[in-house]
Amino acid sequence: MAVSGRFVLLALLGSVAVLVYPGAVSILLWLAFIAAAAGVDLLLAASPRRLRVERRMPDSVRLSEAAVGTLVVRNDTGTRLRAVVRDGWQPSAGARNPQQRMTVPAGEARSMDVQLEPARRGILKSGHVAVRSFGPLGLAARQRTLPVPGEIRVLPPFHSKRHLPSKLRRLRELDGNTSVQLRGAGTEFDSLREYVRGDDVRSIDWRATARRQDTVVRTWRPERDRRVIIALDTSRTSAARIDDEPRLDTGIEATLLLAVLARSGGDRVDFLAFDRRIRARVDSGGKENLLSRLVTAAAPLEPELIEADFSLLPGAVHAVSARRSLVVLISTLDSGAVEEGLVQVLPRLLEKHVVVVASVRDPGLDGLRRGGGTTPAVFRAAAAERALLDRAAVGAQLRSMGAEVVDEPPHELAPKLADMYLRLKASGRL
Amino acid sequence: MRVAAGKPGGTAESESPEEAHSDELRTPAGRSRFAGRLRRHRVPLLLLLLLCAVVLASVWGRADHDTTPLSPANPAPDGAMATAEILAGQGVDVQHHEQLAEAQAALEDNPGATLLFLDPAGFLTSEQREDLADAAGRVVLVEPSLEQLADFAPQIRSAGLLPQEPARHRLDAGCTNDDAEAAGTIEAGGKTYRGPVTCFEEPGSEGNDAAGSYAATKGGSAVVLGSADLLSNESVALEGNAALAFRTLGADETLVWYQAGPFDVPPSEAPTDPFSLLPAWVNPLLFWFLLVAALAAFWRGRRLGPLVEEPLPVVVQAAETAEGRARLYQDSHAVGHAAATLRAAAMTRLAAHLRLGPGAGTDDVTRAAADASGRSYAETDHLLNQRLPGTGAELVHWARDLKDLEEEATSS
Numbered sequence: 001m002a003v004s005g006r007f008v009l010l011a012l013l014g015s016v017a018v019l020v021y022p023g024a025v026s027i028l029l030w031l032a033f034i035a036a037a038a039g040v041d042l043l044l045a046a047s048p049r050r051l052r053v054e055r056r057m058p059d060s061v062r063l064s065e066a067a068v069g070t071l072v073v074r075n076d077t078g079t080r081l082r083a084v085v086r087d088g089w090q091p092s093a094g095a096r097n098p099q100q101r102m103t104v105p106a107g108e109a110r111s112m113d114v115q116l117e118p119a120r121r122g123i124l125k126s127g128h129v130a131v132r133s134f135g136p137l138g139l140a141a142r143q144r145t146l147p148v149p150g151e152i153r154v155l156p157p158f159h160s161k162r163h164l165p166s167k168l169r170r171l172r173e174l175d176g177n178t179s180v181q182l183r184g185a186g187t188e189f190d191s192l193r194e195y196v197r198g199d200d201v202r203s204i205d206w207r208a209t210a211r212r213q214d215t216v217v218r219t220w221r222p223e224r225d226r227r228v229i230i231a232l233d234t235s236r237t238s239a240a241r242i243d244d245e246p247r248l249d250t251g252i253e254a255t256l257l258l259a260v261l262a263r264s265g266g267d268r269v270d271f272l273a274f275d276r277r278i279r280a281r282v283d284s285g286g287k288e289n290l291l292s293r294l295v296t297a298a299a300p301l302e303p304e305l306i307e308a309d310f311s312l313l314p315g316a317v318h319a320v321s322a323r324r325s326l327v328v329l330i331s332t333l334d335s336g337a338v339e340e341g342l343v344q345v346l347p348r349l350l351e352k353h354v355v356v357v358a359s360v361r362d363p364g365l366d367g368l369r370r371g372g373g374t375t376p377a378v379f380r381a382a383a384a385e386r387a388l389l390d391r392a393a394v395g396a397q398l399r400s401m402g403a404e405v406v407d408e409p410p411h412e413l414a415p416k417l418a419d420m421y422l423r424l425k426a427s428g429r430l
Numbered sequence: 431m432r433v434a435a436g437k438p439g440g441t442a443e444s445e446s447p448e449e450a451h452s453d454e455l456r457t458p459a460g461r462s463r464f465a466g467r468l469r470r471h472r473v474p475l476l477l478l479l480l481l482c483a484v485v486l487a488s489v490w491g492r493a494d495h496d497t498t499p500l501s502p503a504n505p506a507p508d509g510a511m512a513t514a515e516i517l518a519g520q521g522v523d524v525q526h527h528e529q530l531a532e533a534q535a536a537l538e539d540n541p542g543a544t545l546l547f548l549d550p551a552g553f554l555t556s557e558q559r560e561d562l563a564d565a566a567g568r569v570v571l572v573e574p575s576l577e578q579l580a581d582f583a584p585q586i587r588s589a590g591l592l593p594q595e596p597a598r599h600r601l602d603a604g605c606t607n608d609d610a611e612a613a614g615t616i617e618a619g620g621k622t623y624r625g626p627v628t629c630f631e632e633p634g635s636e637g638n639d640a641a642g643s644y645a646a647t648k649g650g651s652a653v654v655l656g657s658a659d660l661l662s663n664e665s666v667a668l669e670g671n672a673a674l675a676f677r678t679l680g681a682d683e684t685l686v687w688y689q690a691g692p693f694d695v696p697p698s699e700a701p702t703d704p705f706s707l708l709p710a711w712v713n714p715l716l717f718w719f720l721l722v723a724a725l726a727a728f729w730r731g732r733r734l735g736p737l738v739e740e741p742l743p744v745v746v747q748a749a750e751t752a753e754g755r756a757r758l759y760q761d762s763h764a765v766g767h768a769a770a771t772l773r774a775a776a777m778t779r780l781a782a783h784l785r786l787g788p789g790a791g792t793d794d795v796t797r798a799a800a801d802a803s804g805r806s807y808a809e810t811d812h813l814l815n816q817r818l819p820g821t822g823a824e825l826v827h828w829a830r831d832l833k834d835l836e837e838e839a840t841s842s
Contacts, residue, residue, distance in 0.1 A: 364749040
């Protein structure tokens with residue numbers, strides 16, 4: 001039950017009657033009149049209970065892009081439906097026009113488009129559709145909330161895509177596909193071909209030369225079909241907001257760039273997100289496009305306010321691949337979290353794998369560090385220095401154990417991690 | 431609904447601030463903090479107390495102090511305390527009453543008493559005045575109105591005002607009344623009256639129909655004094671004012687000094703209800719508007735569908751831990767610790783920039799920094815290794831010098 005502004009106006013009109021014939025009688029009569037009018041209107045309104053509402057909408061949308069969620073309202077009642085319909089999207093779904101007026105003749109169906117501009121990554125939901133069905137007089141309405149669950153997966157935006165062309169070019173240079181043929185670009189034997197002027201004499205294959213009459217050189221290509229395992233930390237340290245972006249989102253960006261790059265480089269990419277348990281997993285064997293599977297898996301990830309359990313990492317990595325792999329751990333270098341967890345398990349990982357630890361560095365600390373002039377500012381500078389020294393110490397410790405460390409500010413992390421991958425690939429350490 | 435909470439490195443289960451606060455109040459430390467706060471705000475608190483005391487004292491004094499004109503308890507210039515005290519000193523029983531019932535009871539207890547009737551504001555009704563006139567043997571009126579005269583002394587009539595300039599006139603008795611003759615000359619302003627006996631006539635109005643400041647009935651059962659000046663503290667001592675006042679008021683053993691007040695106003699019929707003056711349609715219309723307002727509230731207030739909840743993600747500012755640590759340093763005045771950290775960081779950066787390698791000692795870095803910045807070794811050594819700050823101010827200067835050194839050494 002709901003009333004319209006028209007009903008309130010009708011009631012206000014009653015004040016004329018009360019003014020002309022003051023007294024209880026005119027009040028009661030006018031009350032009876034408007035109540036009767038509303039009652040008739042309610043009786044003639046289409047029952048919202050008997051409507052059938054369906055959703056038609058895309059499964060997913062990239063953050064920063066718009067989507068349209070369509071509601072189809074089928075009117076199975078015998079009367080015409082005049083209604084205000086509201087789609088109950090959560091606020092961060094950014095519904096521009098969730099509430100719309102619609103008229104559906106008896107026995108027909110009409111659709112209503114809701115423009116969505118999601119404000120945040122994740123799975124955004126709408127649990128219900130509320131219908132307010134007015135009678136022909138437009139005075140009173142029957143209202144009902146219908147459970148029509150719907151959700152849309154808002155995928156990470158993959159801003160780091162813009163770094164991809166330059167990194168791919170570097171990869172192709174390694175691959176020997178370009179005209180510039182460099183000795184040592186790659187470590188895996190590819191083929192034999194005739195010697196041409198300008199080739200490095202050290203690459204002449206003497207045994208093959210002896211078999212043929214020509215001078216033959218070996219060519220190399222970068223190693224292929226290696227495994228890259230990206231482990232993304234979703235524990236409490238990933239909740240930290242650096243440059244207005246949570247560490248987790250920066251990690252996802254870096255993951256996407258590295259995965260696409262490694263895939264183009266012919267490697268097999270596995271992804272897992274973990275804190276105290278595995279939160280998401282994408283394996284290299286799937287049929288679908290790797291990028292779409294990755295963004296789908298990463299979309300619902302959220303920082304959990306619990307400590308990461310690094311001890312599950314060796315087992316998880318072993319389950320993915322028993323062979324030598326490149327393990328990229330996207331986590332943090334905060335001293336407390338790493339010293340207790342990562343440092344303990346790193347030797348076990350390093351026995352078999354190449355490990356890269358990637359971390360987002362806070363540029364705010366550098367700003368604090370440069371402060372001075374007042375006592376509080378100097379104390380802040382000292383605290384920032386202490387944090388930076390601690391990070392440097394942890395980084396040095398990890399390096400001394402044999403891991404590679406990438407510690408960069410948010411917008412630098414993805415390209416620098418890609419560079420690290422290219423460097424390792426070029427030197428044949430995968 | 432999850433909201434922004436938590437802090438990297440902080441414990442999840444910390445006490446709520448309210449609990450911590452109440453704990454603090456219970457402990458001796460909390461009490462001493464309260465005492466400290468009291469000491470710090472000593473001067474404003476004292477001033478506040480003083481102000482309260484002054485206000486209280488003035489209110490108290492005012493409540494105790496009679497300010498009614500011609501009141502026997504009022505020592506102000508317009509009071510009549512002097513007259514009453516002197517009369518009492520002469521053996522007259524002065525009974526001061528401010529309520530009609532008390533005055534009437536006093537008159538009945540003392541038959542033949544003189545009633546001094548004072549009602550300049552006209553609180554009493556005609557019937558009340560007549561009752562009072564019946565009860566009183568002899569009545570003295572001061573500046574009575576026409577109605578009061580009609581009830582107490584119908585033979586005496588009002589005759590107007592003495593000229594306003596000057597405020598008081600010297601008037602001679604000019605009649606055969608004993609009291610007036612005893613007074614001789616008075617100095618008074620106010621009103622004039624005509625009666626069977628009229629004295630202190632207004633200059634220029636002598637003759638048959640003269641008006642004066644003193645009028646009385648033939649037997650002296652009612653006396654009208656034309657001016658409060660004759661009784662008031664300010665002017666009772668002028669000329670023969672005192673003689674006239676004392677003789678008029680002190681004629682009997684008892685003087686009932688009655689001052690009418692607002693409490694004597696008789697309860698009249700129920701006052702007219704202002705709402706009864708409104709037109710008949712106002713109440714129904716207001717009721718109808720109320721109804722329409724309720725309907726409008728329902729119209730606007732009815733929500734279309736339930737509230738939708740938004741599961742907010744956890745948000746933590748990354749530099750929060752550094753800020754927290756800075757505040758810890760500051761609260762514990764960890765100047766030495768902060769300086770050591772700044773020095774270590776500067777040394778590390780200098781060593782890295784000057785390519786000294788991991789094995790370089792303090793002295794190597796100092797020497798290299800001195801070379802790179804162009805300063806002397808002694809000066810650099812003093813800054814880096816000798817002159818460690820002890821106070822906050824020193825720390826600020828030292829940190830600035832350290833930064834300067836670093837910039838000089840790394841810019842070249």
